[in-house]
Amino acid sequence: MCLLFFLRELMNLLGPKFGPMKSVSLEKRSLACLWFLGNTETFRSVADRFGMSKETLHFLLAQFNGIFKSHKFLNTFISWPTTDVELSNLAEKFSQRAGFPDAVGAIDGTYIPISGPSEYRDSYICRKGFAAMHLQAVCGPDLKFLDVFSAYPGSVHDTRVYRNSPLFQVLQDLPPKFHLLGDSAYPLSTSLLTPYRDNGHLTLEEKRYNSAHSSTRVDIERAFGLLKGKFRKLKFLDMRHVEDIPSTILTCCALHNFILMDESLDESEVVLECVSENVQCENDARESLSGQRKRQDMHVLT
Template sequence: MDKTSCLALVHTYLSKQQRLTNDISNLRSEYQRLLRKYRRNLNQRNKLIAILIMLNENSFGINHRGIWILKKNGRWWLEVVPKMSDNEFKQNFRLERGTYSALMKQIEPYLRKTKTNCREPIPVEKKVCCALYCLGSSAELRTIGNLFGIGKSTSSEILHEFCSIMIELFIYNLVKFPDNHQEIKDTSSKFLRKFGYPMCIGAVDGTHISIKPPLGLETDYFNYKKYHSVIMLAVVNADLGFTYINVGAPGRCNDASVYSRSNLSDVIKNSIYEDHYMIVNNTKIQSHLIADSAFALDQTLLKPFPDRIDMPRQHRMFNYRLSRCRSTVERAFGMMKNRFRILHKKMEFNLDNTINIIKTAVIMHNICILHGDVEDILWHQPYPVHKKPSCPITTTNGIGVREAMIQYFEQNPL
């Protein structure tokens, strides 16, 4: 075979190869075009089916809940709750019916959801009662969900939605530190009338709430009581209502450090509190807070003398009068934790949700106080009581004010 014939064969082969390649490319393009067309048609068909289903449901009154929703029983909510006596209602939802009704009127517009074709919205009454049951019980969310005929995740969503709305609506109105002349005067007058202690505008203390610590920060949240916690620093008035809270400090901190870093330590130094005072033996006693020995002593915060066997009588008397007044904050903590028992158990939520739950418990406590829905019963801590370390920091002004208070108590016995 000569050279020309060989080249002709090679050319023929390459030409066929090129045509095959082009044909394959064209087939692939056509396949992709047909596939896109099929998908468009399929999407259009699915949309039409969805429209027909919705039209069918609207026409014949079929249940709007999709078949993918797992139906729960919820007989307890449907059959037992409506028949509860007033006492049984309070035992389960931690509020008297009157307090509950007042709360419903205020919060209902913010919890009500629009009805859709996908599912029926959960009634507001059911949401509020579910959230109250979560706050007032140490039961698991799965158990609570079964009682109300909803899922665990829905119970959690309802709780956090309720807490967010409560904080948004009430935190600044119901948890308010006295910051004008009339409020300061009224607050100190109540402490004097109820406990015989003058110029007090609040008892301050901290309490630990057990939590699941944030990942990687376990050491920071491990407290001196040997469990993980966040600290709630609070001020309480003579009516056992909370007037200030600071929630979220890691459990390893002490109360004094949380107080010194809070805005409260700056607020109390405002000149308006210096304007409310009395003079005892040429010493000015201004409006001030009272606390236990874990805090630092100054003219804006008084604390007891260190406990000793050979303590002078006057010091014992001062400690008794101050502790008698300071018991308000311990009683308030006890009442709140006894009523809202979610605070007794370890919080398994993330830190932000945990803080919101604690704030909501404070708000609900104050709502109960305002409505006279109060049970001042003895509260037993779930953990062994540990004596707080004493803070040795004092100021000359604080020492002078404390000595003047002794003179006042000598002149004004109970």
């Protein structure tokens, strides 16, 4: 997607929502917000670049994020598959990668580094030792996000984020045939299949399962790499109000999908992003047993 076409399409969407502002044109407002998200410059530097005060840029970014945060607007770009046709199409495309059947999404979490608040700072320190916000996402085989959730600080484990996210409830209604693929940080269930723990005694079938699982699930790591490559501000969000950070993250995810709607994927921009904890979590017994049965009955295509 060429820059001018992208900007024109974006302004057509934002115009009715942004509202009038005599001192700053719609084009400049859009460009300033996009520049801030796409680079690692400070608020002051971006404001100077576009000839506005730092306070004005803060106000514009809050407006920009507020538009994308609205439920109706966000669902325009990030939507969960609801029909059997949509689910089957996703499963077919995923199976073409490594023969893993009936997968409709790959789930993972990633850390978004932040400066961190002075109060309760320890709650934001992730296992890698820096202050961060947690982003949970599910992507399809085209690297578009199907679901995103950012509400917890970096110290919270992937399992807790997952169980407290709206997605967890949505998956209760997922047709039994289908499932997401997640790593071992997630609880095994019929709607979320994880790999076998490698205890050194895996059967050939279990090894084939793990290989196909890994080769398919890697798409979410590729999606995170592409997201942070296009929106480099996510490599360090130095925003003074922590409560504004989740909406900034969701805006970047929505723009990521908007770009991919009309732009062919450039593999050279994809850098694998792998941050999940490779640990076995304590699973709910009912879910674990049913998930184990489904996993054991899985026949990976060759």
